[in-house]
Amino acid sequence: MKIFLDTANLTEIREAVSWGAIDGVTTNPSLVAKEQREFFPLLEEICETVGGPVSMETTCRDAAGMVEEGRAFSKLHKHIVVKCPLTKDGLKATRQLTQENIRVNVTLCFSATQALLAAKAGAFFVSPFIGRLDDISAEGMALVRDIKTIYGNYGFATQILVASVRHPLHVLEAAKIGADIATMPFSVLEALVKHPLTDIGLERFLKDWEQLPPEARHSQSAPLGSGASLQRVKK
Ligand code: E4P
Numbered sequence: 001m002k003i004f005l006d007t008a009n010l011t012e013i014r015e016a017v018s019w020g021a022i023d024g025v026t027t028n029p030s031l032v033a034k035e036q037r038e039f040f041p042l043l044e045e046i047c048e049t050v051g052g053p054v055s056m057e058t059t060c061r062d063a064a065g066m067v068e069e070g071r072a073f074s075k076l077h078k079h080i081v082v083k084c085p086l087t088k089d090g091l092k093a094t095r096q097l098t099q100e101n102i103r104v105n106v107t108l109c110f111s112a113t114q115a116l117l118a119a120k121a122g123a124f125f126v127s128p129f130i131g132r133l134d135d136i137s138a139e140g141m142a143l144v145r146d147i148k149t150i151y152g153n154y155g156f157a158t159q160i161l162v163a164s165v166r167h168p169l170h171v172l173e174a175a176k177i178g179a180d181i182a183t184m185p186f187s188v189l190e191a192l193v194k195h196p197l198t199d200i201g202l203e204r205f206l207k208d209w210e211q212l213p214p215e216a217r218h219s220q221s222a223p224l225g226s227g228a229s230l231q232r233v234k235k
Helices: 010-018 029-035 039-050 063-076 088-099 112-121 130-135 140-154 168-177 186-193 196-209 227-234
Strands: 002-006 024-026 054-057 080-085 104-109 125-128 159-162 181-184
Touching (some): 063 080, 080 088, 181 186
Parallel strands (some): 125 159
Protein backbone atom coordinates (compact mmCIF):
# COMPACT_ATOMS: atom_id res chain seq x y z
CA MET A 1 0.00 0.00 0.00
CA LYS A 2 1.27 3.46 -0.84
CA ILE A 3 1.41 6.10 1.87
CA PHE A 4 0.54 9.72 1.17
CA LEU A 5 0.82 12.63 3.58
CA ASP A 6 -2.33 14.72 4.01
CA THR A 7 -0.84 18.16 4.47
CA ALA A 8 0.36 21.28 2.70
CA ASN A 9 3.09 21.88 5.28
CA LEU A 10 6.55 21.69 3.71
CA THR A 11 8.38 21.05 6.99
CA GLU A 12 6.26 17.93 7.57
CA ILE A 13 6.64 16.82 3.96
CA ARG A 14 10.45 17.23 3.98
CA GLU A 15 10.70 15.27 7.23
CA ALA A 16 8.54 12.38 5.93
CA VAL A 17 10.47 12.31 2.63
CA SER A 18 13.73 12.03 4.59
CA TRP A 19 12.39 8.84 6.24
CA GLY A 20 11.70 7.36 2.80
CA ALA A 21 8.15 6.97 4.06
CA ILE A 22 5.87 8.69 1.58
CA ASP A 23 4.87 8.20 -2.03
CA GLY A 24 2.70 11.28 -2.50
CA VAL A 25 0.73 14.10 -0.90
CA THR A 26 -2.91 15.12 -0.72
CA THR A 27 -4.02 18.65 0.04
CA ASN A 28 -7.40 20.33 0.31
CA PRO A 29 -8.45 23.99 0.54
CA SER A 30 -8.52 23.86 4.37
CA LEU A 31 -4.95 22.50 4.55
CA VAL A 32 -3.63 25.01 2.01
CA ALA A 33 -5.33 27.94 3.80
CA LYS A 34 -3.50 26.99 7.03
CA GLU A 35 -0.14 27.66 5.35
CA GLN A 36 -0.96 31.30 4.47
CA ARG A 37 1.25 31.20 1.38
CA GLU A 38 0.64 31.86 -2.29
CA PHE A 39 -1.08 28.73 -3.61
CA PHE A 40 0.74 27.92 -6.89
CA PRO A 41 4.36 28.40 -5.72
CA LEU A 42 3.57 26.36 -2.59
CA LEU A 43 2.13 23.49 -4.65
CA GLU A 44 5.06 23.60 -7.06
CA GLU A 45 7.47 23.31 -4.14
CA ILE A 46 5.47 20.40 -2.70
CA CYS A 47 5.61 18.58 -6.07
CA GLU A 48 9.39 19.05 -6.30
CA THR A 49 9.88 17.83 -2.72
CA VAL A 50 7.69 14.75 -2.96
CA GLY A 51 8.52 13.50 -6.44
CA GLY A 52 5.15 11.66 -6.57
CA PRO A 53 1.44 12.45 -7.03
CA VAL A 54 0.22 15.65 -5.34
CA SER A 55 -3.55 16.19 -5.22
CA MET A 56 -4.82 19.74 -5.32
CA GLU A 57 -8.49 20.57 -5.10
CA THR A 58 -10.60 22.70 -7.39
CA THR A 59 -12.63 25.42 -5.68
CA CYS A 60 -15.36 26.08 -8.28
CA ARG A 61 -18.80 24.52 -7.87
CA ASP A 62 -19.60 24.19 -11.59
CA ALA A 63 -18.08 21.70 -14.04
CA ALA A 64 -16.78 24.31 -16.46
CA GLY A 65 -14.93 26.11 -13.66
CA MET A 66 -13.47 22.86 -12.33
CA VAL A 67 -12.25 21.90 -15.79
CA GLU A 68 -10.62 25.30 -16.25
CA GLU A 69 -8.93 25.08 -12.84
CA GLY A 70 -7.90 21.48 -13.47
CA ARG A 71 -6.23 22.40 -16.75
CA ALA A 72 -4.31 25.23 -15.04
CA PHE A 73 -3.24 22.94 -12.16
CA SER A 74 -2.05 20.24 -14.52
CA LYS A 75 0.21 22.72 -16.34
CA LEU A 76 1.89 23.59 -13.05
CA HIS A 77 3.70 20.27 -12.57
CA LYS A 78 3.68 16.72 -13.95
CA HIS A 79 2.92 15.31 -10.46
CA ILE A 80 -0.36 17.19 -10.06
CA VAL A 81 -3.58 15.20 -9.67
CA VAL A 82 -6.71 17.36 -9.83
CA LYS A 83 -9.23 16.86 -7.04
CA CYS A 84 -12.91 17.17 -7.93
CA PRO A 85 -15.77 16.69 -5.44
CA LEU A 86 -18.22 13.84 -5.79
CA THR A 87 -21.08 15.94 -7.16
CA LYS A 88 -22.78 15.87 -10.57
CA ASP A 89 -20.55 18.72 -11.69
CA GLY A 90 -17.52 17.00 -10.20
CA LEU A 91 -18.30 13.86 -12.23
CA LYS A 92 -18.76 15.91 -15.42
CA ALA A 93 -15.42 17.62 -14.81
CA THR A 94 -13.77 14.26 -14.04
CA ARG A 95 -14.97 12.81 -17.33
CA GLN A 96 -13.78 15.84 -19.29
CA LEU A 97 -10.37 16.11 -17.58
CA THR A 98 -9.79 12.36 -17.90
CA GLN A 99 -10.51 12.59 -21.63
CA GLU A 100 -7.75 15.22 -21.77
CA ASN A 101 -5.36 12.80 -19.98
CA ILE A 102 -5.43 14.84 -16.78
CA ARG A 103 -5.53 12.60 -13.68
CA VAL A 104 -8.43 13.21 -11.28
CA ASN A 105 -8.85 12.33 -7.60
CA VAL A 106 -12.59 12.26 -6.90
CA THR A 107 -12.88 13.43 -3.33
CA LEU A 108 -15.52 13.62 -0.59
CA CYS A 109 -16.75 10.08 -1.32
CA PHE A 110 -19.10 8.73 1.36
CA SER A 111 -20.88 5.82 -0.33
CA ALA A 112 -19.99 2.82 -2.48
CA THR A 113 -22.44 3.86 -5.20
CA GLN A 114 -20.74 7.26 -5.38
CA ALA A 115 -17.44 5.39 -5.78
CA LEU A 116 -18.95 3.32 -8.60
CA LEU A 117 -19.86 6.52 -10.45
CA ALA A 118 -16.40 8.01 -9.88
CA ALA A 119 -14.84 4.94 -11.49
CA LYS A 120 -17.24 5.11 -14.43
CA ALA A 121 -16.33 8.78 -14.98
CA GLY A 122 -12.68 7.69 -15.24
CA ALA A 123 -11.27 8.80 -11.87
CA PHE A 124 -7.60 8.00 -11.30
CA PHE A 125 -8.13 7.99 -7.50
CA VAL A 126 -11.30 7.86 -5.43
CA SER A 127 -11.07 9.19 -1.86
CA PRO A 128 -13.48 7.62 0.66
CA PHE A 129 -13.47 9.77 3.84
CA ILE A 130 -13.26 7.21 6.62
CA GLY A 131 -12.87 9.37 9.74
CA ARG A 132 -15.77 11.64 8.86
CA LEU A 133 -18.02 8.56 8.53
CA ASP A 134 -16.82 7.21 11.90
CA ASP A 135 -17.64 10.66 13.34
CA ILE A 136 -21.32 10.13 12.52
CA SER A 137 -21.44 6.52 13.79
CA ALA A 138 -21.12 4.89 10.36
CA GLU A 139 -18.30 2.37 9.85
CA GLY A 140 -15.82 4.08 7.53
CA MET A 141 -13.83 0.93 6.82
CA ALA A 142 -16.97 -0.92 5.66
CA LEU A 143 -17.08 1.59 2.80
CA VAL A 144 -13.50 0.76 1.80
CA ARG A 145 -14.36 -2.96 1.81
CA ASP A 146 -17.42 -2.37 -0.39
CA ILE A 147 -15.50 -0.26 -2.90
CA LYS A 148 -12.74 -2.88 -3.06
CA THR A 149 -15.34 -5.58 -3.84
CA ILE A 150 -17.14 -3.51 -6.47
CA TYR A 151 -13.96 -2.39 -8.25
CA GLY A 152 -12.71 -5.99 -8.16
CA ASN A 153 -15.99 -7.34 -9.58
CA TYR A 154 -15.74 -5.17 -12.67
CA GLY A 155 -12.02 -4.59 -13.05
CA PHE A 156 -12.12 -0.81 -12.59
CA ALA A 157 -8.63 0.72 -12.67
CA THR A 158 -9.51 3.57 -10.28
CA GLN A 159 -7.24 3.42 -7.22
CA ILE A 160 -8.75 3.49 -3.74
CA LEU A 161 -7.17 6.31 -1.71
CA VAL A 162 -8.31 5.97 1.91
CA ALA A 163 -8.69 9.51 3.29
CA SER A 164 -9.73 11.23 6.50
CA VAL A 165 -7.48 8.82 8.37
CA ARG A 166 -7.36 9.62 12.08
CA HIS A 167 -5.24 6.90 13.74
CA PRO A 168 -2.91 3.94 13.02
CA LEU A 169 -5.75 1.39 13.14
CA HIS A 170 -7.28 3.05 10.08
CA VAL A 171 -3.97 2.50 8.26
CA LEU A 172 -3.74 -1.13 9.40
CA GLU A 173 -7.31 -1.88 8.29
CA ALA A 174 -6.80 -0.15 4.94
CA ALA A 175 -3.70 -2.26 4.28
CA LYS A 176 -5.49 -5.49 5.30
CA ILE A 177 -8.37 -4.73 2.96
CA GLY A 178 -5.90 -4.07 0.13
CA ALA A 179 -6.56 -0.38 -0.47
CA ASP A 180 -4.10 1.13 -2.94
CA ILE A 181 -3.19 4.17 -0.83
CA ALA A 182 -3.81 5.65 2.61
CA THR A 183 -3.32 9.38 3.12
CA MET A 184 -2.72 10.59 6.66
CA PRO A 185 -1.74 13.59 8.75
CA PHE A 186 1.89 13.77 9.90
CA SER A 187 0.84 12.91 13.49
CA VAL A 188 -0.54 9.53 12.31
CA LEU A 189 2.60 8.79 10.28
CA GLU A 190 4.70 9.52 13.39
CA ALA A 191 2.46 7.22 15.44
CA LEU A 192 3.14 4.40 12.93
CA VAL A 193 6.87 4.61 13.72
CA LYS A 194 6.51 4.48 17.48
CA HIS A 195 6.54 1.29 19.56
CA PRO A 196 7.28 1.25 23.31
CA LEU A 197 9.18 -2.06 23.01
CA THR A 198 11.48 -0.49 20.40
CA ASP A 199 12.28 2.35 22.82
CA ILE A 200 12.78 -0.04 25.78
CA GLY A 201 14.90 -2.40 23.65
CA LEU A 202 17.12 0.44 22.41
CA GLU A 203 17.60 1.79 25.96
CA ARG A 204 18.66 -1.68 27.16
CA PHE A 205 21.12 -2.26 24.27
CA LEU A 206 22.74 1.14 24.78
CA LYS A 207 22.96 0.63 28.55
CA ASP A 208 24.64 -2.78 28.06
CA TRP A 209 27.02 -1.18 25.55
CA GLU A 210 28.19 1.13 28.35
CA GLN A 211 29.55 -1.98 30.11
CA LEU A 212 32.22 -2.31 27.41
CA PRO A 213 35.30 -0.22 28.34
CA PRO A 214 35.40 2.96 26.21
CA GLU A 215 38.78 2.03 24.68
CA ALA A 216 37.25 -1.23 23.41
CA ARG A 217 34.30 0.44 21.65
CA HIS A 218 35.98 2.19 18.72
CA SER A 219 39.35 2.35 17.08
CA GLN A 220 40.68 5.34 15.18
CA SER A 221 43.32 3.29 13.36
CA ALA A 222 41.11 0.35 12.36
CA PRO A 223 37.37 0.28 11.75
CA LEU A 224 35.23 -1.61 14.29
CA GLY A 225 34.93 -5.28 13.34
CA SER A 226 38.22 -5.46 11.47
CA GLY A 227 40.85 -7.99 12.59
CA ALA A 228 43.15 -5.27 13.92
CA SER A 229 40.45 -3.75 16.04
CA LEU A 230 39.46 -7.13 17.54
CA GLN A 231 43.08 -7.94 18.41
CA ARG A 232 43.40 -4.66 20.29
CA VAL A 233 40.24 -5.48 22.26
CA LYS A 234 41.64 -8.94 23.22
CA LYS A 235 44.81 -7.39 24.67
C1 E4P B 1 -8.06 13.88 1.77
O1 E4P B 1 -7.67 14.07 0.65
C2 E4P B 1 -8.52 14.93 2.70
O2 E4P B 1 -7.67 16.03 2.54
C3 E4P B 1 -8.47 14.54 4.14
O3 E4P B 1 -8.10 13.20 4.31
C4 E4P B 1 -9.60 15.00 4.98
O4 E4P B 1 -9.40 14.58 6.30
P1 E4P B 1 -10.22 15.15 7.54
O5 E4P B 1 -11.58 14.52 7.55
O6 E4P B 1 -9.42 14.72 8.75
O7 E4P B 1 -10.28 16.63 7.36
